[in-house]
Structures are given as C-alpha cells and as structure tokens.
Amino acid sequence: MHNTIGMRSPNSELPTPDSQRCHRVVITGLGVVSSIGVGRESFWENCLRGISGIKPVQRFDVSSYRSREGAELPEIDFKAFIQPANLRRMDRIGKIVVSAVRLALDDSGLNLKQADPGRVGISIGTGLGSSDTVDQFFRSLLKEGPTGAAPLLFQTAVPNAITSHCAIEYGIKGANITFSHKESSTEMAVAFAYHLLREGRGDVILAGGGDELSEPLYHVYSMLGALSPGRGTGVEGMRPFSRDRNGIVLGEGSGILVLERLEHAKERGANIYAEMAGVGLSGSTDGLLRYDLRGDSIVRAMTLAARELDNVDYISAAANSTPDLDQAEVFAIKKVFKERTREVSVSSLKSMLGEFDGSGGIRTCGAALSLYNGIIPPTIGTSHLDPECDLNVILGQPRKKEIRSVLLNSCSNGGSNISLWLKQYDPDQ
Amino acid sequence: MKKRVVITGLGVVSAVGNNLPEFWDSLVGGRDGAKEITVFDPSAYRIRIAAEVSHLDLEAHFSGKEIRRLSRCDRFGLIAFREAWKSAHLDQDPCDRERAGVILGAGSGGILSVEKYFRNRYRESKKSSPSLLISYSLATTTDRIAIEAGLKGPRSTTATVCSSSSTSIGVAYEMIQMGLADVMVTGGSDSLCEVSYSGFSSLKLVDPESCKPFDKRRRGLIIGEGAGILILEELEHALKRGVPIHAEFLGYGICADAYHLTAPEPNGEGVERVIRIALAHAGIRPEDIDTINAHGTATPFNDIAETRGIKRVFGERAKEIPISGIKSMIGHCLGSAGGIEAVATVMTLEMGTIPPTIHYEVPDPLCDLNYTPNQSVQGDVRIALSNSFAFGGNNACLVFKKFSLE
Numbered sequence: 003m004h005n006t007i008g009m010r011s012p013n014s015e016l017p018t019p020d021s022q023r024c025h026r027v028v029i030t031g032l033g034v035v036s037s038i039g040v041g042r043e044s045f046w047e048n049c050l051r052g053i054s055g056i057k058p059v060q061r062f063d064v065s066s067y068r069s070r071e072g073a074e075l076p077e078i079d080f081k082a083f084i085q086p087a088n089l090r091r092m093d094r095i096g097k098i099v100v101s102a103v104r105l106a107l108d109d110s111g112l113n114l115k116q117a118d119p120g121r122v123g124i125s126i127g128t129g130l131g132s133s134d135t136v137d138q139f140f141r142s143l144l145k146e147g148p149t150g151a152a153p154l155l156f157q158t159a160v161p162n163a164i165t166s167h168c169a170i171e172y173g174i175k176g177a178n179i180t181f182s183h184k185e186s187s188t189e190m191a192v193a194f195a196y197h198l199l200r201e202g203r204g205d206v207i208l209a210g211g212g213d214e215l216s217e218p219l220y221h222v223y224s225m226l227g228a229l230s231p232g233r234g235t236g237v238e239g240m241r242p243f244s245r246d247r248n249g250i251v252l253g254e255g256s257g258i259l260v261l262e263r264l265e266h267a268k269e270r271g272a273n274i275y276a277e278m279a280g281v282g283l284s285g286s287t288d289g290l291l292r293y294d295l296r297g298d299s300i301v302r303a304m305t306l307a308a309r310e311l312d313n314v315d316y317i318s319a320a321a322n323s324t325p326d327l328d329q330a331e332v333f334a335i336k337k338v339f340k341e342r343t344r345e346v347s348v349s350s351l352k353s354m355l356g357e358f359d360g361s362g363g364i365r366t367c368g369a370a371l372s373l374y375n376g377i378i379p380p381t382i383g384t385s386h387l388d389p390e391c392d393l394n395v396i397l398g399q400p401r402k403k404e405i406r407s408v409l410l411n412s413c414s415n416g417g418s419n420i421s422l423w424l425k426q427y428d429p430d431q
Numbered sequence: 432m433k434k435r436v437v438i439t440g441l442g443v444v445s446a447v448g449n450n451l452p453e454f455w456d457s458l459v460g461g462r463d464g465a466k467e468i469t470v471f472d473p474s475a476y477r478i479r480i481a482a483e484v485s486h487l488d489l490e491a492h493f494s495g496k497e498i499r500r501l502s503r504c505d506r507f508g509l510i511a512f513r514e515a516w517k518s519a520h521l522d523q524d525p526c527d528r529e530r531a532g533v534i535l536g537a538g539s540g541g542i543l544s545v546e547k548y549f550r551n552r553y554r555e556s557k558k559s560s561p562s563l564l565i566s567y568s569l570a571t572t573t574d575r576i577a578i579e580a581g582l583k584g585p586r587s588t589t590a591t592v593c594s595s596s597s598t599s600i601g602v603a604y605e606m607i608q609m610g611l612a613d614v615m616v617t618g619g620s621d622s623l624c625e626v627s628y629s630g631f632s633s634l635k636l637v638d639p640e641s642c643k644p645f646d647k648r649r650r651g652l653i654i655g656e657g658a659g660i661l662i663l664e665e666l667e668h669a670l671k672r673g674v675p676i677h678a679e680f681l682g683y684g685i686c687a688d689a690y691h692l693t694a695p696e697p698n699g700e701g702v703e704r705v706i707r708i709a710l711a712h713a714g715i716r717p718e719d720i721d722t723i724n725a726h727g728t729a730t731p732f733n734d735i736a737e738t739r740g741i742k743r744v745f746g747e748r749a750k751e752i753p754i755s756g757i758k759s760m761i762g763h764c765l766g767s768a769g770g771i772e773a774v775a776t777v778m779t780l781e782m783g784t785i786p787p788t789i790h791y792e793v794p795d796p797l798c799d800l801n802y803t804p805n806q807s808v809q810g811d812v813r814i815a816l817s818n819s820f821a822f823g824g825n826n827a828c829l830v831f832k833k834f835s836l837e
Contacts, residue, residue: 124687141553143629144553148629148632151632153634156631157693159630161590162590166824167692169823178591178686179589179685180589181590183570203712218549284584285583287583290571299583
C-alpha cells in the first residue's frame with residue numbers, strides 16, 4: 003500500500019465545498035405535451051374551458067376490453083421540436099418528453115449555449131417509460147429467438163433512455179436522474195431537482211416527466227382491475243370525488259418545468275411563474291396496490307411540504323376517480339386544514355388528462371399557471387359530489403381567485419406520497 | 432449544516448454469496464460467479480453464461496405463499512434487506528417508522544414474472560395469473576420492503592439501470608439531508624431475465640468466457656444478478672442507538688455524458704466530471720482517495736473511458752491507486768450493480784482489504800492503471816470511490832470513508 007499522503011501534489015486544487023446557503027428556486031419555463039393541448043398556451047386555454055382529453059382509444063384495438071376510453075395525445079409533428087438526426091433514434095415516449103423539454107426551454111427564454119452545461123441538469127420521472135418499445139422488443143424475441151432481439155429497440159427501451167435523449171439533444175451535462183415509482187414518479191423528479199438547486203448544485207434543472215399510453219399498459223391496468231368502469235354496471239369515465247366514480251381512465255403526455263435558482267433567473271431577466279417553496283415525502287404501507295387508506299401519510303406529505311398552511315388557497319388534488327384514493331385525500335385535507343377546509347379550493351386536473359404515472363409534470367405546470375394567473379381550472383365530469391367528499395371542489399367552471407400558494411398532491415398505489423408546495427413569487431421577500 | 436450520514440447495515444445476495452460474510456470471502460478469494468444460465472432457457476443463445484444466484488434456500492426465508500407471489504427481484508431484495516436491517520439492529524431497536532424510508536435503484540425489476548405473463552399471452556398457450564403483472568412497475572420491490580417493515584418515510588425508485596442503485600444511494604442521502612428521515616434503506620435489486628440478456632447479446636456486449644475488466648482480451652460483460660442493500664443513518668441517530676458503524680457516506684455525484692445512447696464519451700470527460708462533482712460534494716481532494724471500486728464492465732470502450740477519466744482526475748498518482756473491478760466475479764448486476772459494489776466498497780474500508788480484478792492476464796496499453804490483478808491486497812484505506820456508469824452516459828460516483836468520530 004502506498005503512502006498516499008506523500009503523493010499529494012503541491013498545486014492540486016482545493017476542495018470546493020458546496021455552499022451551505024439555501025437558494026430560492028423559481029419556475030421560469032413550462033413545457034406541456036398533453037391530450038388537451040401542446041404548448042403552454044393551448045393547454046391552459048383548454049384547461050380553463052374544461053375540455054376533456056378523454057375519447058375512445060384510437061392508437062390500438064381495445065375491443066377485447068370492458069373499457070374503451072383513454073386520453074390520447076393528438077398527432078404531433080415531432081420534427082417541429084427535435085433535430086432529425088436525433089429523432090430517428092427515439093421511440094414515441096422519447097419524442098414526447100424531448101418535445102416537452104423543447105417547449106419548456108423556449109418558454110423560459112433560456113439560451114443553453116450561454117449557460118454552463120455542467121450546471122444545467124435534468125430530472126425525469128416516468129412510470130413505465132418505453133412500455134411499447136419493451137413490448138415490441140419482447141414480441142420480436144418470442145417470434146424469432148435471439149436473432150429477433152433488436153439492438154436499436156433495446157437501447158431505447160431502458161427507462162433512462164428518455165432522459166438521455168434529452169441530455170444528448172440539448173447538451174445537458176449536469177445532474178442527470180430518472181425516477182420510476184408509479185404515480186409519484188414525476189413529483190419525485192421535481193422534488194429532487196428542487197433540493198439540488200436549493201443547495202446551489204446547479205443553476206437550472208429541467209424537471210418533470212411523462213408516460214405514454216400503450217396497448218400492454220392498457221392490458222396490465224385492465225387485468226389488475228384499475229380501469230373504469232370496473233366490473234360494475236357504471237358508466238366509463240373519469241369523475242374525481244363523484245359519488246359514482248368507478249376507477250381510472252388512462253392518459254398520456256409530458257410536462258416539464260424549468261426550475262432555476264432565483265439569482266440565475268434574475269440575472270438573465272427571466273419571467274417567473276412561481277416559486278418552488280417546499281416538498282414533502284412520506285410512505286404508507288396498506289398494500290402493494292393500495293393507496294394510503296387512512297390518509298395519514300398524505301397528511302404528513304402535505305404538512306412537510308407547506309410550511310405556511312394558512313397561505314394555501316388551492317390544492318391540485320391527486321384524486322383519480324378511484325373510491326379509495328379520493329376518499330383518503332379528502333380525509334387528509336380535512337385533517338390538515340380543519341376549520342379552514344372550506345376556504346381551500348380543490349380541483350383535479352386528472353379529470354381532463356386522465357390518470358397516468360407521469361402526470362405530475364403537466365399538473366405541476368398547471369399549478370404554476372394557476373398561481374401566475376389567479377385562476378383555478380375546474381374538475382370536470384363530476385356532477386354530484388360524493389357526500390363523503392365534501393370539499394370546496396371547483397366543478398364545471400374555472401374559479402378566479404387570488405392564490406397565495408398551492409399544494410400539489412401525488413399518491414401512488416403501493417404507498418409513495420409526495421406533495422409539492424408552490425408559492426406566488428414575491429420579489430420583495 | 433450538512434448532516435453526517437453513516438452506514439449501519441449491509442445485506443447482499445449475489446452469484447458469489449447469498450449473505451455478507453460469504454460474499455466478502457468470495458471477493459477476497461477471487462471467486463468467479465459465472466455459470467450456465469438456468470433462470471430461462473438459454474439454448475438458443477450462442478453464449479449461455481451469467482453470474483446467476485444459486486443455492487438460495489427460499490424456504491428458509493419465505494412461506495410457500497410468499498414464494499409464489501414474489502418475483503425473483505423481490506426475493507433478492509427482501510433477503511438482502513432483512514440481513515441489512517438486522518445487522519443494523521433495527522429489528523430490535525425502536526425507530527420512528529415515519530422517519531425511515533426506502534429508495535432503491537431498479538433495472539429490469541420483476542420483469543421475469545412479466546415476461547412469463549406476456550410469453551403466455553402472445554403464444555396463446557395458456558392464461559396466466561394477472562398477479563404476475565404486479566411486478567410490471569419498477570417500484571414493486573421498493574414498496575414490498577417498505578410494507579414488510581412498516582416504513583412510512585420517503586419512498587421512491589431510481590431507474591437509470593446500470594447506475595440506478597448508486598444513484599439511489601445519493602437520493603437516500605438527500606432524504607436525510609432534507610430532514611425527512613433518520614434512517615434510509617437503499618441500494619437495489621435486480622434479476623436476470625431474457626429481455627436484458629438478449630438485449631446485451633444483440634449489442635454484442637457479452638463475453639463468451641468470462642468478465643475480464645481492463646484486460647486486453649476483454650470482449651464484454653457477463654450479466655449478473657442479486658441485491659445489495661445499505662442502511663444509511665444520520666450519525667447522531669446511530670450514536671444514540673449505539674450501533675456499530677461500517678463506514679461514513681461522504682457524498683456523491685451524478686451527471687451526464689450527453690454523448691451517445693450506449694457508448695461512453697471516449698475521452699473520459701464524463702467520468703472525470705462525475706468524480707470531480709463527487710469529490711466537491713464530499714469536500715475532499717483527489718489525493719484523499721485511497722482506492723476505487725471501478726465500474727469496469729469489461730466492454731472494450733467502457734474500460735478505456737473509465738481509465739482515461741481516472742487519469743484526468745488523479746494525474747500521475749492514478750497509477751498508484753488500487754482499483755477493483757469486481758464485476759469480474761459478480762458480473763454486471765445492472766439495477767443492483769451499484770448497490771452490491773457499494774457494499775463491497777464499504778467492506779473494503781472496514782476490513783482494510785482491496786478485492787481483486789480477476790481474469791487479469793494481458794495488460795492493455797490503453798488501460799494502464801493498477802487494477803489489483805487476481806489477488807486481493809491489504810492496506811490502510813481511508814477513503815474510497817465507487818463508480819457506476821449507465822447507458823446514455825448517466826454517471827454516478829459515491830464517496831465512502833472509514834468511520835471515525837472526528
């Protein structure tokens with residue numbers, strides 16, 4: 003063993019310990035590829051109009067299922083967003099997320115060529131990533147044996163391929179991470195990015211994620227009994243908090259936020275939508291396919307995220323039209339806000355977008371737009387609230403309201419609960 | 432103030448040992464875990480070896496019902512978790528379950544079960560149980576561990592495949608820094624499956640004989656499987672419990688090459704950057720590093736890029752630093768590689784023994800560092816790095832330190 007101390011070179015660089023100072027983190031760009039609009043403006047317009055993305059599924063045959071519906075993306079000309087050489091190597095979910103990143107970057111006005119590439123990062127969440135590519139790869143393997151295994155499919159089938167596509171397309175060389183944990187995948191990606199920026203370990207992180215609707219995924223959800231209308235005789239549809247809710251309708255899409263250190267945003271004169279002000283994470287242990295049945299874990303996630311509960315005026319709910327989750331979230335909100343409960347507006351964007359693991363990116367973009375514009379999109383589809391869900395749910399029409407801060411909830415079956423707290427940006431604070 | 436985070440529990444399942452003592456003995460003794468594949472029928476493949484987990488006594492760990500329900504990935508993860516949890520005395524000590532969470536890294540997860548389901552579906556031979564589909568999500572093993580131990584703290588799963596479970600350790604550390612937890616279960620679990628085996632085969636990245644990192648004759652990886660679980664704990668919390676401390680986790684780095692979907696950046700710039708980020712985060716200098724647990728996949732390009740990256744950081748001293756390429760023994764365990772290698776790195780510091788890179792015979796002029804060839808080496812190692820690099824240039828580097836109170 004060599005004596006390492008003796009080997010120390012005299013002019014080696016000194017360690018640069020990370021600053022202990024906490025940085026403020028703001029949202030300066032929003033990129034949305036959704037079933038109700040591509041781009042921030044059309045998404046937001048349709049959100050406020052209460053347009054539903056849910057229609058009969060077109061991209062694959064659903065005739066063998068009890069369910070028919072899904073919130074699919076419109077046809078998108080990806081050439082408008084992605085360099086041709088890179089486009090060839092991407093599968094559909096890769097294209098969807100890379101396009102959302104393009105939209106977010108354009109919206110932020112950030113010129114990556116002027117940024118230090120090592121201080122720009124990307125944090126992506128996806129539940130099932132390239133499920134369609136994995137399926138294609140596997141089918142071809144079954145049919146033709148090892149010679150059917152297609153290397154090009156394999157390299158795009160890994161969940162982090164999405165994140166790598168983005169890094170390669172935009173030359174993003176800083177922090178790079180991919181999370182996959184059911185319905186809290188994207189919220190985790192945002193929470194992690196927020197923490198890194200708060201500690202000053204980067205200037206900008208593109209955070210969010212997405213998922214695509216594929217036949218195998220539809221099959222899996224159907225076989226596990228998660229899809230509306232379930233086994234009953236009810237009508238198929240997404241109706242969060244409704245007394246006749248009976249399961250989820252699957253959706254797809256991607257939402258990306260440009261998270262930025264406040265000083266960096268100010269230096270370049272960026273438009274600021276909102277401030278990321280806190281995150282809360284907790285777990286419940288009611289079962290592998292169960293949500294937090296008593297809502298205790300959701301309570302912890304919300305209270306850990308929002309340090310000033312009195313300033314919360316709006317909750318972008320995780321409610322996904324399943325009997326269990328909607329009720330658990332109601333319990334939790336009542337427990338947290340007590341007599342203030344009726345003053346807090348609640349809405350679930352999933353009523354328009356459908357449910358999917360990576361929905362959190364789009365929903366967080368929605369929460370930032372609510373803060374920025376002082377308006378809350380409606381929960382659609384629900385006409386009669388479940389008497390047990392007696393919250394101040396914004397039904398049918400959007401509600402104009404001064405919003406000081408928003409709590410965004412996500413709850414995964416299996417039990418990962420994450421809340422994000424977004425505040426109106428106050429330059430004088 | 433940054434909190435100090437220590438490792439108080441370790442658990443492992445691997446091709447060279449199904450618990451920590453066996454695993455460590457094998458590493459020190461230079462045992463190769465590669466063998467003929469049995470988890471799926473490999474007869475159609477030209478190369479049929481992998482570092483498969485064997486001699487695992489499932490009945491000793493699980494009930495019959497559990498064995499039917501758990502994917503291979505879940506089984507490895509739970510067995511390694513139980514060993515780690517017990518070794519940290521957390522099965523006995525009271526611990527606030529709301530401040531204990533799980534962040535694991537995943538690769539292909541329980542896809543072996545999912546493959547079974549879809550194989551039946553597409554061949555229309557027979558219907559299979561939808562319960563196999565529970566493993567469709569990469570979160571399943573993470574959730575199973577949290578549910579078994581009733582852990583109600585932060586929970587998530589990282590999915591950067593070959594660097595997943597190194598990245599997960601970094602994320603688990605952040606949960607403690609964010610004040611959300613005192614105790615975090617981290618690392619990862621992954622199992623062999625035909626999809627990943629055929630994929631690596633199709634990319635011509637599998638060596639027909641053995642995994643020979645940094646050797647001129649190297650032709651690729653040997654796929655492995657298993658689980659490596661670490662218990663991270665906030666120092667004060669561990670001291671209050673009076674539990675033995677294996678090592679300290681000083682910090683980590685993650686970054687991207689932003690270069691290519693499968694090939695590493697050839698000049699080692701991505702490797703250099705991730706090591707520098709990790710050193711800066713840990714607040715130490717390059718000269719503080721005594722040993723490196725390499726990514727060392729034995730693919731022609733990885734080993735050159737890693738060697739170049741190490742040289743870019745350490746300069747002349749690079750040749751003096753003993754490097755271990757333990758994939759030569761345990762194979763490339765994909766989603767659990769970083770976790771198992773982190774366990775090995777912690778043991779290296781604790782035991783003062785650097786495991787070897789086996790099958791090292793013919794030096795490659797492009798890989799000209801000290802790879803601890805074939806024989807383990809004794810030494811007073813204080814600070815160690817563990818590297819993991821994934822497809823797409825998703826790099827991770829962890830920094831561990833021999834524990835002392837000062």
